[in-house]
Amino acid sequence: xxxxxxxxxxxxxxxxxxxxxxxxxxxxxxxxxxxxxxGAGKTTTLKVAAGIYxxxxxEVYLDDHPVTHVHPALRDVAFVFQNYILYPNMTVxxxxxxxxxxxxxxxxxxxxxxxxxxxxxxxxxxxLLHRTTExxxxxxxxxxxxxxxxxxxxxxxxxxxxxxxxxxxxREEMRTELKRIHxxxxxxxxxxxxxxVEAFSMADRIIILxxxxxxxxxxxxxxxxxxSSLFVANFVSSPPLNYFTIKKESGVFVVDxxxxxxxxxxxxxxxxxxxxxxxFSFRPENLASSLKKSDDTLFDVPAEVYVVEDLGTYSVIxxxxxxxxxxxxxxxxxxxxxxxxxxxxLDGNFFIFDETGKKRVRE
Amino acid sequence: xxxxxxxxxxxxxxxxxxxxxxxxxxxxxxxxxxxxxFLGPSGCGKTTTMRMIAGLEKPTSGKIYIDNExxxxxxxxxRDIAFVFQSYALYxxxxxxxxxxxxxxxQKTPKDEIVKRVKWALELLGIWQYKxxxxxxLDSGTQQKVAIARAIVRRxxxxxxxxxxxxxxxxxREYTRxxxxxxxxxxxVTTVYVTHDQVEAMSLADxxxxxxxxVIQQTGKPREVxxxxANLFVANFIGSPGMxxxxxxxxxxxxxxxxxxxxxxxxxxxxxxxPGYKExxxxxxxxxxxxxxxxxxxxxxxxxxEFIEPLGDEKIVDFSNGTLKGRLRTYRxxxxxxxxxxxxxxxxxxxxxxxxxxxCELLTMHDNEEVKA
Numbered sequence: 087x088x089x090x091x092x093x094x095x096x097x098x099x100x101x102x103x104x105x106x107x108x109x110x111x112x113x114x115x116x117x118x119x120x121x122x123x124x125g126a127g128k129t130t131t132l133k134v135a136a137g138i139y140x141x142x143x144x145e146v147y148l149d150d151h152p153v154t155h156v157h158p159a160l161r162d163v164a165f166v167f168q169n170y171i172l173y174p175n176m177t178v179x180x181x182x183x184x185x186x187x188x189x190x191x192x193x194x195x196x197x198x199x200x201x202x203x204x205x206x207x208x209x210x211x212x213x214l215l216h217r218t219t220e221x222x223x224x225x226x227x228x229x230x231x232x233x234x235x236x237x238x239x240x241x242x243x244x245x246x247x248x249x250x251x252x253x254x255x256x257r258e259e260m261r262t263e264l265k266r267i268h269x270x271x272x273x274x275x276x277x278x279x280x281x282x283v284e285a286f287s288m289a290d291r292i293i294i295l296x297x298x299x300x301x302x303x304x305x306x307x308x309x310x311x312x313x314s315s316l317f318v319a320n321f322v323s324s325p326p327l328n329y330f331t332i333k334k335e336s337g338v339f340v341v342d343x344x345x346x347x348x349x350x351x352x353x354x355x356x357x358x359x360x361x362x363x364x365x366f367s368f369r370p371e372n373l374a375s376s377l378k379k380s381d382d383t384l385f386d387v388p389a390e391v392y393v394v395e396d397l398g399t400y401s402v403i404x405x406x407x408x409x410x411x412x413x414x415x416x417x418x419x420x421x422x423x424x425x426x427x428x429x430x431x432l433d434g435n436f437f438i439f440d441e442t443g444k445k446r447v448r449e
Numbered sequence: 450x451x452x453x454x455x456x457x458x459x460x461x462x463x464x465x466x467x468x469x470x471x472x473x474x475x476x477x478x479x480x481x482x483x484x485x486x487f488l489g490p491s492g493c494g495k496t497t498t499m500r501m502i503a504g505l506e507k508p509t510s511g512k513i514y515i516d517n518e519x520x521x522x523x524x525x526x527x528r529d530i531a532f533v534f535q536s537y538a539l540y541x542x543x544x545x546x547x548x549x550x551x552x553x554x555x556q557k558t559p560k561d562e563i564v565k566r567v568k569w570a571l572e573l574l575g576i577w578q579y580k581x582x583x584x585x586x587l588d589s590g591t592q593q594k595v596a597i598a599r600a601i602v603r604r605x606x607x608x609x610x611x612x613x614x615x616x617x618x619x620x621x622r623e624y625t626r627x628x629x630x631x632x633x634x635x636x637x638v639t640t641v642y643v644t645h646d647q648v649e650a651m652s653l654a655d656x657x658x659x660x661x662x663x664v665i666q667q668t669g670k671p672r673e674v675x676x677x678x679a680n681l682f683v684a685n686f687i688g689s690p691g692m693x694x695x696x697x698x699x700x701x702x703x704x705x706x707x708x709x710x711x712x713x714x715x716x717x718x719x720x721x722x723x724p725g726y727k728e729x730x731x732x733x734x735x736x737x738x739x740x741x742x743x744x745x746x747x748x749x750x751x752x753x754x755e756f757i758e759p760l761g762d763e764k765i766v767d768f769s770n771g772t773l774k775g776r777l778r779t780y781r782x783x784x785x786x787x788x789x790x791x792x793x794x795x796x797x798x799x800x801x802x803x804x805x806x807x808x809c810e811l812l813t814m815h816d817n818e819e820v821k822a
Contacts, residue, residue, distance in 0.1 A: 123618055123620070124589075124618055224491065253490050253491055253645045254645055254646040254647065254648075254689075255490060255645075255647070255685075255686060255691075256490075258689055258690060261758075262756070262758070262767070265756065265758070266756075280618050280619055281619050282619065282761075283619075283760060286758070286759055286760050286761060287758040287759070287760060287765070288758075306759045306761075307759060307781075310759075310761050310762075310781075320620075321620065322761060323761070324619075324623060324761070325623055325627075326620060326623055326624060369762070371762045392631060393627045393628075393630050393631045393634075395626075395627060395630060395651070395652040395653075396651060396652075396671050396672055396675075397648055397651045397652055397671075398647075398651050398671070398672075398675040398687065398688055399688065399689075399736070399737075399738050399778065402627070402652075404627050404631075413627075417738065419672055424634065
C-alpha cells in the first residue's frame, strides 16, 4: 500500500504533448479513477506511473520518494491491461502462481499455494483453479488477470480500462466486484476509463483529464454538483448535457447558435454582463415540459418532440426548438410522443460558463 | 421495405472434436418497416442469426424468407440487404462523398441520380458539411455515420447492423443512438440490429428479441420486456442493475419474504393463478426503482445497507437481509449510510413471481400451458 504523486509531469511524443504539467496525489489505500475521452492522455499517465515512459519534465513519487528514473521492475507496481494476457496452456492455478515462481523472489511452494488460494477466494474463482484459461468466460479471464496482479502484493495497482472488453452486463457486475475487492484488501488503486458510470460507481475521487490537462479533481459528488468547466459537466452527464451559447442584449438573453434563429431564453441571471456571450447549460433531468405556456417557460416558442427513447427505468425525450436539440430525462415510460409540441421549462440547477466553456461563471 | 421471416432456423458449427449448436430452431417474423434488436450476451447466437439473414452464413436447416420469397439459398449480394459492422471499413483514400457514392457507382447508377442520392443520405445523417474530407479527419462517431450513409444510399430492402456503436466512446454512443432512432423513424426500413447492450436495445428497438444459448427467450416491445420479463434470465439481463430476484415462499394465502408477509389477494397479477400453483418455493422479482427506503414504515422490510454507488443524479444502494441480497435505486439527495438499518417499502403492483425450477414467470408459464392444453 503506497501513495502516488505527480508533480508538474509532462510527457511528449515528438511534437505531441500527451500530458501537460499534471499534478495530483493519490493517498494510501485510495481508489482513484482517471476519467477522460480517448486520446486524453490517460494511458500515458499510467505508463509514466509504471515507469514504462519517462517524462520530459516533472517528478513522480511513490511513498514520497522520487521514482521518475527508477526502472519499472524495481518500482513494484502492478499493471492490469484491457487486453489481459494469460498463459493459454496453463490452468488458472498455474497462471496465478506464475508471478510468484520467479527465482528472484525465492518463495517456498507452501507459501505460493496459500497465496493462490487466498486470492482465488477473494476473486470468487476457487472453483476454476484447475481449468485451463481458454475455457473461461471473459469475466473469469479478467478476474484471473487481476489475480495475477494481486498475488504479488505490489505497492500500487494501475488499471488501464480493464473492464472495457467485457459484455455490458458483466462489466456492471465487475464494477461492484472491484469495489468490494478494494474494500477487502485496502490497497491503492489507480484506474483509468472513459466511462463515467464506471468512474462514479467505484471511485473515492475522480481526476478528469482532457487534452493532456487536468480539468478537475474531486469526489463523484463534488464533480457532479460543482463542475468546473463545460467539458466536465458534459462528460459526467448521461444523456449528454444540454448547452448553448447565449448573448445578453439590453437585459434579454438571446440564443446565439448557428442555425438557430431569433430565440429568446427566459433565464434569471442578473449578474451577467450586457453584450457578452456565455454558455448556458443544464442536465437532462432538470428539464421539464408541459402542454401549457407559463411565466417560467424557457423559450417563447414551443418545442417539438424529435426522438423518444424508453430505457426502462427512465425515458429520454429529445426536443427540437428552432434547430436546437435538447434532452429531457424522466423516470418511467415516455411522457411525450414524436411530433408533439410542448413548452419547456427548467426544474432545478443550471450552470453558466464563459464563452469558451473553460470557466464557470457564478450566476 | 420488406418483411423478414425465419422458420425453424438452425446453425450447427462442426469441428473435428466438437459440435456447437449456435442457433437452435428460431421462428420469428419481423414485419416490414420494423426495427428489431437481437440482444444477448456473447455466444448467444445473435450474430450468427444475423449473418444467416445476410447470407454470410448458410443455415444448417430451416428457411429464411424476405417478402415471402425463400432466400435461404441466395448469395449475400442477391438479397438486396445492406450491412453496417462494428468496424466502419471506409476507404481511406476516398472522401466522404466518394465513399458514399461508391456502392451506387458499382451498380452503374446514372450520374445525376448519384449526386441526388448521396446528398440525400449525407443530409439525412447531418454530415453533408464533411463531404470533401477524408475518413482520417473525422471522429469515430462521424466515421460510423458515413458507413451508415453508405448503407442507406442504395435504398436496400433491409439493413443489418452488427454492434455499430460499440467502438465509439460512451458519450458519442449516446448521441449517435438517438440519431439512429430518429433515422429509422424517418426511413422506416426493415432493420435488424445486434447488440449486447440492453440500454441500446431499449432505446432503439420497436421490438427486442432476447437470446441465450441459441434460443429466443422473449420477444416484445421494450416496455413489455422491461416490466414483464418472461423468465429469470430476461429479468436480470434487462435493466441496469437488473431485477432483484429473491427466494420467497408461498404458505397458503401468503407470500413470505424475510420478515414480510404479502397476502396473495394483494397481488392482482397473480391472485387468480396462485391458488393453483403447487410449489411452495418461488422467486420474487422486483426492479430496484420499485423499492423505497422509508424511515418511518414499521411494517416495511428490514434490511441493512451494505454499499452505496453514486451515479450522478441517483444512487444504487446495495442491501442485505440475512442471506437475501438486493439493490435499490434512489435519488442523490436520499440520506442513507453504509451499515445503517432501514425499512424498505415494496411497490406490490410491480412484484413479479417466477417458478424456481424452470425460471419462468408464473403468469407467462400459466398462459403458455393454457395454449398447449
